[in-house]
Structure formats: C-alpha cells, structure tokens
Amino acid sequence: MPKCACSELQQERGKFQPVLPSILKKGPAFVKPKLGKATKSVADQATVKKIFPNTYGLPAVSFVKGNNAAVCKKAVRVGVVLSGGQAPGGHNVIGGLLDGLKKANAKNKLFGFLGGPSGIVDNKFVEITPALMKDYRNTGGFDLIQSGRTKIETPEQLAAAKNNLLKNKMDALVVVGGDDSNTNACVIAEYLKQQGVDISVIGVPKTIDGDLKNEHIETSFGFDTATKIYAELVGNIERDMNSARKYWHFVRLMGRSASHITLEVAFKTHPNAVLIGEEVLAKKMTLGQVVNQLVDLIVKRAKAGKNYGIVLVPEGLIEFIPEMKELISALNDALADHEAALAKLSSLAEKKEFILEKLPKKLADLMKSLPAGIASQLMLDRDPHGNVQVSLIETEKLLVEMIKTRLAELKKAGKYTGKFSAITHFFGYEGRCGVPSTFDANYTYALGYNAAVLALNKCTGYLSSVKNLTKKSQDWVCGGVPLTMMMNIERRKGKEKPVIKKALVELKGKPFMHLAKVRAAWATEDLFVFPGPIQFFGPAVVTDITTVTLQLEAGKKIK
C-alpha cells in the first residue's frame, strides 16, 4: 500500500481527534441495544417482505448505557468495503470502526476489501492496522481501499462472497454506501441468513447526494463537505461575475437524482436562479417551459442593465422533466431488452439508429429533436444498478443552446436588446474527495464506531444511525435502522426490483418552502453570498457549522 504524501494541512488535520457521542465514549462494553417496535417498508410491504423474509420487519435499535462486556470477550474479524461514489469522510468511517473494534478487544481485526464490492467476490483485501490507518485519519478520498460500483447479485457472486467471508472467518461485513449499495448490503444480509451463515451485515449511509435520509438518518455523510466545496466555488464565480458584470454562468451540480445539493448550495450563495428537479416534475414543466422561465429572467435583468447572472442546475434535472423522464425510461427498457443486438454494433451512431426504431414515434421524435451530443449522452451505458449516468449529460449546455435560440427570436421581434454571453460549469468530482469538514469528520467517525457496536451486538441488515445532528456531537443519538424499512419496488434495467427509496426534495418540506420565500429577491437584487473555503481551525461559528438544510429541517430560523 503506497504511503500518501502529506501536505502541511493534512499533517495538522491528522492530529484532530473526532468527538464521539457521549453514549459511545466509554466504549462498546458500556452500551446496550434497546429494541423499538417492528418496522415495515416505506411501500410495497408484501413484495418486500417476500423478497427479504429473514430481514424484513426488524425493530429499530437505539443504544443506551449498560454493561455489555460480554460482547467484547470473543475476538472478532470484520470486513469493510467502500461502495459507489466517493464522499468526504470515508476514511474516518474506517478509523471509527477500527477504534470501536480495538476498544472492545485489542485482538479484534479489521480487513478492508479492495476496489469496492468486487473485492469481496474476488477475495482481495488488506488488514487495516492502526499503523496503516494513521496517515488516512481526517483525510478525504477512498484511496485507502478504493471503491467500486459492482453489484453482488448473481447466484455465483453471492456464493463467492459467502465463501470468501467464511474462508476468512469474518464475523461481520460493513458496507459503506448510498441507496443502491445499501440495498445490496441488505441482499447480502438476507442471503447469508437464508444460507444459515452467522455473519452480520451493517450499512453506513454515504453519498454526497444527500438522498439517503429518513427519520433515523438525518443526512448521509459527505453532503456537508461537498456542498461547502461547491458553495465556495459558486461564491467565487459570483464575485468574479459581480466584478466583470458581463457573463451569465450556468453551473450544473452533482446529485444524481435529488436536488438537495443544488438547494443547499443555493442557500449558501443566493444565486439569481436555481432549478429544483422535484419542482419541475411536480409542475409537469416541459424543457421549453424551463427554458422560457430562464429567458424571462434574462430579459428582465437585461432591462435593468444587468447582462449577467448565475443559474444553478441539478445534474438530475433532465430526469425530472416529464417528457425526458418518459424518454429515459423507454430508453432504459430498450437498452436492456436489446443488449445482445446492441453489443454487435460498434459505433454509437449505429446504436442510436437501432434504438430509435424501437421507441414509440413520439419519443423517437423527441430524441431526434435534441442536440446530437445530448441524444448520444442519453444512450451511454447504465451503471451496474441501472442508473443513467447523469454526470455525463451536459444539461447546462443544452439549456444555454436553447436559451440562445429563444433570445435570438426575441431580439428579432424587438423584445430583447441585451447581451447574452454564457459560461458553463460542472461541479461534481471536485467535491467528492475533499478534506472532510469538522462536521463530516465527527459524523463519519461516529458512524464507523457505531457500526462496530452494531456488529459486536450481532445486528444484521441494519444501517448505522447517528442522529440529533444539529446538536453538539457529544449529544448525538446512536443506533441502527433496518435496511428493509427504507425499501420500495422500482423498475431497474427493465425489471421490478426492491431498492431503498431515494429521499427527494420535499416541496412541502421546510428547506424548499424557505427557498420559495426568498428566491424572488435573489433573482433581481443581487444578494450574493461568498462563503469562502471550509475552515478547520478557528472559532466554532466557522468550523462547526452544519448545513442550512439540516438547520431548517430541525426548525431553526435562517436569515
């Protein structure tokens, strides 16, 4: 394993000791699980129960003080895997897990499966010792053991995973992932139970997208840091724009489906316009209507002498526009149904021609009306979980092209005299491996430590839950939430599948309602905020601040 080169900041940050919730502070011997009521899945209960007969309906678990020294007597071996997209704080999950295990029994061992879930199937792992962990504490990235998007689902993959876990005498597996990876964790937990194998599977809620949340998971880790990084960049652009006053900036922000990242970055920076995919869907807006809404703003600002502005666009926007959603869903099915035939065609152009013939005429016409680049991007391979790779679809460029055309029409009709010079940006990968904020450093450490406690208590099919997050980390509440509780049935790769339901932006939720109140003023009055970089040292008011989303959800008032 290569030793990483350390920057000055990393060396100083390495000394930071995350603050554990008080309940976990004395160690796993002093906390006992308290079981809540039996749970049910968020939807499609009968179907989910049938697919997960052994892990369905488990009670939620909370940890309370108590003597539980018995769980520390036998030395255990635990495997950990990082799954899916990177998110700041992954290394601290591993650090917390290691420290929780070692605190319980110095003979406990932690192993990291390499390269994501494929490492379990291929039996590639490394022991994570305190010495190895040392250089990775409080750092961004997943490079200690890397990540991957392999989905363990075929009978062969499941059997290989089981055999490798047994061969390595593992007592538990911790899967650090988003909604799809944790769905997969539940599939593995259920499979092991069905096979009579006594190995616990615990999930940890990771994703910068912020769409893995519910009453027990107030936020997924990484969201805090990633949105702070994007907000710094957006704030810098706003200041540049406000200095030069000659460009319109269109910034697409990551967040595959939900628009939480865009909403949070908007709260931190007050852009002139912010598109929220969930609102576009609820209002059943066409692409043309989305464009016209932006054109109206550009014309209005031009009349006030402002030929500049900034628009935030969620990367998942395209999937929320009803006509595009229908097209993408038909494309998903057609690509899955004709996989073999498509594999024989070599160029993307040939594949596109082939697929156009398989689509209903209305959708084929829509596809043909899109700029060639965008139509090709819609055809790209789905990820192993069946998701469209929206990070590769340049929606911001599509919007700019359509806006230019509309403004030219208005100019011809004498209804617009301004100048429109647009610059596009995409911020995604820039934020996924940043140095975790103090919030994420503490949160991820607590999630990992808590996962160790769940594993020692033989809980299986649970997601590590640490809540009460707007309070100081000492006051955070720890426990586990059953993975099946979050599931529903969705169509993936042309088939109905059980998956953890994504938490989208709620239009009746406090964060969106707040946006609805303030955005008209942001549109015209230039109330930009320049948040600057994440602070790791200094007054708590700048180092310990949590997201506006969390604060609003907790009922706090925001200016």
Ligand code: FBP
């Ligand atoms: P996870 O849900 O696995 O955390 O990943 C989310 C994400 O960062 C999205 O925001 C983005 O669309 C996608 O990953 C990009 O995927 P990839 O890393 O495969 O390019």
